[in-house]
Amino acid sequence: MSLKLKITLGVTVGLMLILFISFTFAYYMFIRVTTKGEADLLKEKARSLLLKDLPNHPEYWKDNSQMEELLIPQEMLRYIGPDSKVIYQIFSDETLIRYPVTYVNKDTITVETASDGIYVFVKMPVFKEGHQIATLEIGRSLRRLGQYADMLISVLLLTSTGTLILALIGGYFYTNVLFRPLQDFVGTMQNIEQSGSFRHINLPAKATNDELVILGATFNRMIDRLQDMFQKQEQFVADASHELRTPLTIIESYASLLRRWAFHDEKLREEALEAIISESAQLKQLTQNLLSLTDRDNCEQEVAFDLLPLARQTAASLRITSGREIKVQLASDWQELLMMGDSYKIKQLLIILLDNALKYSQQKIVMYIDLTDDNWVILKVIDQGIGIAESEIPHLFDRFYRSDKARNRKQGGVGLGLAIALHIVQKHKGTIELQSRLGEGTTVIVKLPVNCQ
Known part of the structure; x- marks a missing residue:
C-alpha cells in the first residue's frame, strides 16, 4: 500500500471517528435536553394537581371533566395506592397504561425508550395529614420527539456519509498535490542511481517554509557536497597516483641501471643506491601521510x-x-x-x-x-x-x-x-x-x- 493511500485512509478513518463521536454527543444532548424539558413541565403540572388537595376531593376523578381538561393528547394521569394498585386513572393515549405501576415515596422521573417512541413518567407522593397515602403519576408520550430523533439520525448518517465521500475524494486529490514534490524527489534519486550523475531537485523560485521545500533544499545541498567530495576524491586519486608514480619510476629506473651497468661501476652504483633509498623514504613518508588523513577518530587518545x-x-x-x-x-x-x-x-x-x-x-x-x-x-x-x-x-x-x-x-x-x-x-x-x-x-x-x- 502506498504512503499516499495510507494517509488518505488514515485521515478518512480519523474523520469517521470524530464524526461518530460528535454526532453521538449531539444526538445524546438533543434527547437529554428535550426529555428534561418535558419532565420539568410534567413536574410543574403534578404540583398544580397536588394543590387541588386530591385526597379530600375524590370527585375530581369521578367527574372526569374536571381532570380531562388538564390532559393534552398523548398523556396519562394515575392515582396509585400503597399496594401499587391504580385507584384512579384517565388517559388520552392507551400505550401509556401498559407500563408497570409502581408506588414511590419521593419525586421520580423515568424515561422509557421503545420502538414507537419515547415516554416520560413523573411520579410524586401524595400526603394527607403528614402521611403519604398515594402516588400521583403523570405520563406523556413523546412520539413526535421520537420522529424528530429518527429524522436527526437520518440527517447525521447522510451528512456523515457525504462528508466521508468528500473526504476520500478530496484527500486523494490533496495527497496527489502534496506528494508531487516527493514523487519528483523519488524520480530524481532513481535517475541519480541509474545514471550515476549528480542532479538537483527542481524547487520553486520563491523560497517558502514548506517542509518539502526545505527537504528539497537540504537534498540539493547534500548532492553538492557529495559532488564536491567525489570530485576531490577523483583529484586525490589522480594526485596520489602521480605522487606514487614519480618515486616508483625513479626506483625502477635506477634498479634497471644497477642490473645493467652499475655492478662494475662503483660510482654509478652508489648514485643508484642513494636515489633508491631517497625515493623509498619519500614513498614511505607519503604512505604515512595518507594514513594520517584516513584517521577519523575525534580525540581518540584524549x-x-x-x-x-x-x-x-x-x-x-x-x-x-x-x-x-x-x-x-x-x-x-x-x-x-x-x-x-x-x-x-x-x-x-x-x-x-x-x-x-x-x-x-x-x-x-x-x-x-x-x-x-x-x-x-x-x-x-x-x-x-x-x-x-x-x-x-x-x-x-x-x-x-x-x-x-x-x-x-x-x-x-x-x-x-x-x-x-x-x-x-x-x-x-x-x-x-x-x-x-x-x-x-x-x-x-x-x-x-x-x-x-
Missing part, C-alpha cells in the same frame, strides 16, 4: 598534557636539526598550560607548521602561545619568509597542493602537510587560519579548545 614543555621541546628539536632560531613566546608568565587532547597529534601539528616556516623563510621563527578567557588555546607560528599569494591561500589545505612559487618537490614534501594539520585541528574541534602576503611572511593561527569534548 589525555591531559602540558602544552608548554611540548612546544618548547618541539621547537628545541627543530632548532638543533635546522640550525635556525625558533623562539617560543608566551602571552603570560605561565608555569603550565594544561589541555585535553592527543599530545602526539599536537606535536605532529607543531612540527608541520614549524617545518613549513623553516622551508620558506630564512629569518627568525616565532611560536606565540596565548589562552583566551573562554578557554581556547591560541597558537601562532610566524615567519618572515617569501609569503604566499592571496589567491592561493584558500587552496593551501587541499591535498597535494603546492604553490608554484614556494611549494615544490625540491624543497621536500608532497603537499600533504597542511592537509594533515587541518585534519588534526578538526579532530580537536579547533580552527586553523593562514594570513600571508608575498615578500612579507606568513602567520598560521590555530585555535584549540582546552577540552575537545
Whole structure:
C-alpha cells in the first residue's frame, strides 16, 4: 500500500471517528435536553394537581371533566395506592397504561425508550395529614420527539456519509498535490542511481517554509557536497597516483641501471643506491601521510598534557636539526598550560607548521602561545619568509597542493602537510587560519579548545 493511500485512509478513518463521536454527543444532548424539558413541565403540572388537595376531593376523578381538561393528547394521569394498585386513572393515549405501576415515596422521573417512541413518567407522593397515602403519576408520550430523533439520525448518517465521500475524494486529490514534490524527489534519486550523475531537485523560485521545500533544499545541498567530495576524491586519486608514480619510476629506473651497468661501476652504483633509498623514504613518508588523513577518530587518545614543555621541546628539536632560531613566546608568565587532547597529534601539528616556516623563510621563527578567557588555546607560528599569494591561500589545505612559487618537490614534501594539520585541528574541534602576503611572511593561527569534548 502506498504512503499516499495510507494517509488518505488514515485521515478518512480519523474523520469517521470524530464524526461518530460528535454526532453521538449531539444526538445524546438533543434527547437529554428535550426529555428534561418535558419532565420539568410534567413536574410543574403534578404540583398544580397536588394543590387541588386530591385526597379530600375524590370527585375530581369521578367527574372526569374536571381532570380531562388538564390532559393534552398523548398523556396519562394515575392515582396509585400503597399496594401499587391504580385507584384512579384517565388517559388520552392507551400505550401509556401498559407500563408497570409502581408506588414511590419521593419525586421520580423515568424515561422509557421503545420502538414507537419515547415516554416520560413523573411520579410524586401524595400526603394527607403528614402521611403519604398515594402516588400521583403523570405520563406523556413523546412520539413526535421520537420522529424528530429518527429524522436527526437520518440527517447525521447522510451528512456523515457525504462528508466521508468528500473526504476520500478530496484527500486523494490533496495527497496527489502534496506528494508531487516527493514523487519528483523519488524520480530524481532513481535517475541519480541509474545514471550515476549528480542532479538537483527542481524547487520553486520563491523560497517558502514548506517542509518539502526545505527537504528539497537540504537534498540539493547534500548532492553538492557529495559532488564536491567525489570530485576531490577523483583529484586525490589522480594526485596520489602521480605522487606514487614519480618515486616508483625513479626506483625502477635506477634498479634497471644497477642490473645493467652499475655492478662494475662503483660510482654509478652508489648514485643508484642513494636515489633508491631517497625515493623509498619519500614513498614511505607519503604512505604515512595518507594514513594520517584516513584517521577519523575525534580525540581518540584524549589525555591531559602540558602544552608548554611540548612546544618548547618541539621547537628545541627543530632548532638543533635546522640550525635556525625558533623562539617560543608566551602571552603570560605561565608555569603550565594544561589541555585535553592527543599530545602526539599536537606535536605532529607543531612540527608541520614549524617545518613549513623553516622551508620558506630564512629569518627568525616565532611560536606565540596565548589562552583566551573562554578557554581556547591560541597558537601562532610566524615567519618572515617569501609569503604566499592571496589567491592561493584558500587552496593551501587541499591535498597535494603546492604553490608554484614556494611549494615544490625540491624543497621536500608532497603537499600533504597542511592537509594533515587541518585534519588534526578538526579532530580537536579547533580552527586553523593562514594570513600571508608575498615578500612579507606568513602567520598560521590555530585555535584549540582546552577540552575537545
